[in-house]
Amino acid sequence: MTTRPTAVTGASGHVGGAVVRGLVDAGHTDVLALVREPSRFVDPHQPAAVRRADYTSREEMAAALTGVGTLVFISSDGEAASALVHHINVLDAAVRAEVEHVVYLSILDLEPDSPFCFAPVHRETERMLRDRHLPHTVVRASVYGEFFTQWVVEAASSGSLALPMGDGRVSLVSRGDVARCLVECAIRRPGAVVKATGGHSFDLAELADITARFSPHLVKATNIEPTEFSSLLLRRGVAPWWVYAFTSMFESVREQRFEAVTGDVATLTGLAPVGFSTLAETAIQTSRH
Ligand SMILES: NC(=O)c1ccc[n+]([C@@H]2O[C@H](COP(=O)([O-])OP(=O)(O)OC[C@H]3O[C@@H](n4cnc5c(N)ncnc54)[C@H](OP(=O)(O)O)[C@@H]3O)[C@@H](O)[C@H]2O)c1
Numbered sequence: 001m002t003t004r005p006t007a008v009t010g011a012s013g014h015v016g017g018a019v020v021r022g023l024v025d026a027g028h029t030d031v032l033a034l035v036r037e038p039s040r041f042v043d044p045h046q047p048a049a050v051r052r053a054d055y056t057s058r059e060e061m062a063a064a065l066t067g068v069g070t071l072v073f074i075s076s077d078g079e080a081a082s083a084l085v086h087h088i089n090v091l092d093a094a095v096r097a098e099v100e101h102v103v104y105l106s107i108l109d110l111e112p113d114s115p116f117c118f119a120p121v122h123r124e125t126e127r128m129l130r131d132r133h134l135p136h137t138v139v140r141a142s143v144y145g146e147f148f149t150q151w152v153v154e155a156a157s158s159g160s161l162a163l164p165m166g167d168g169r170v171s172l173v174s175r176g177d178v179a180r181c182l183v184e185c186a187i188r189r190p191g192a193v194v195k196a197t198g199g200h201s202f203d204l205a206e207l208a209d210i211t212a213r214f215s216p217h218l219v220k221a222t223n224i225e226p227t228e229f230s231s232l233l234l235r236r237g238v239a240p241w242w243v244y245a246f247t248s249m250f251e252s253v254r255e256q257r258f259e260a261v262t263g264d265v266a267t268l269t270g271l272a273p274v275g276f277s278t279l280a281e282t283a284i285q286t287s288r289h
Contacts, residue, residue, distance in 0.1 A: 198265075211284075
């Protein structure tokens with residue numbers, strides 16, 4: 001039996017790129033990196049073939065998926081409505097190309113009553129995978145630790161970590177651990193739901209304490225009002241969609257929807273998840289150079 005190649009969408013991004021590298025490092029030579037613009041995708045260390053595949057084009061995606069056995073589908077980004085259209089395109093293309101198994105990067109909070117703006121996108125995509133009878137595995141990631149490091153770096157120099165977290169806790173997971181889970185799922189095709197979380201969920205005070213370890217200052221944790229947080233982001237020039245995305249994510253955190261800690265990363269990859277303090281230390285040290 002010949003094995004069909006494994007394709008990875010979003011291969012020019014952080015998680016998709018790490019999945020391509022992980023598959024190649026695991027000895028898979030038949031890896032296809034799917035990218036929006038091949039001329040911008042330059043990585044001489046990756047002996048993977050490159051195919052053009054824009055999420056906006058169902059035709060292009062179907063052509064890119066021709067002959068593919070396993071598809072690692074990295075969720076799209078941007079405004080939720082467009083992301084959902086992208087996802088419909090990818091899954092329709094996967095059906096047309098008769099992809100054998102889809103490994104989909106989803107999100108931990110996808111409940112129908114969630115305030116998080118991307119919850120419906122992931123919930124609908126998981127529903128479409130079932131309805132289209134595509135054999136699949138879902139990796140539901142918690143919030144990326146790297147995403148939080150932007151605020152930690154700032155707090156390390158200002159001495160104040162001000163976020164609208166309330167009493168919420170968040171099980172921050174590294175992108176690398178999420179990528180390792182996706183690689184294992186692409187290889188083993190478990191057909192399960194994997195919940196990729198860090199090993200601990202942090203509240204605001206704990207995040208401030210971690211920041212203080214790598215800062216010359218004491219770092220104060222300040223729970224700010226969502227409206228104050230939104231105003232701050234808007235004053236800094238953050239686009240309205242992303243202001244909404246950030247504030248809706250923090251609302252979800254306050255409702256403890258990103259609190260869960262599972263052992264799935266260690267079970268699947270054989271390695272304990274990277275701790276958030278490691279990510280924070282690296283980000284703070286890097287910001288000083
Ligand atoms: N769990 C969390 O905390 C969290 C946080 C943020 C995002 N996410 C989700 O996780 C995904 C992966 O995260 P990441 O850090 O790897 O993101 P990233 O580095 O920004 O990578 C996103 C990838 O999506 C590609 N892409 C965007 N629009 C596209 C289009 N129209 N057609 C084809 N490719 C397109 C980008 O390609 P280009 O290089 O051409 O732009 C890039 O390769 C995100 O896309 C998002 O769905 C999760």
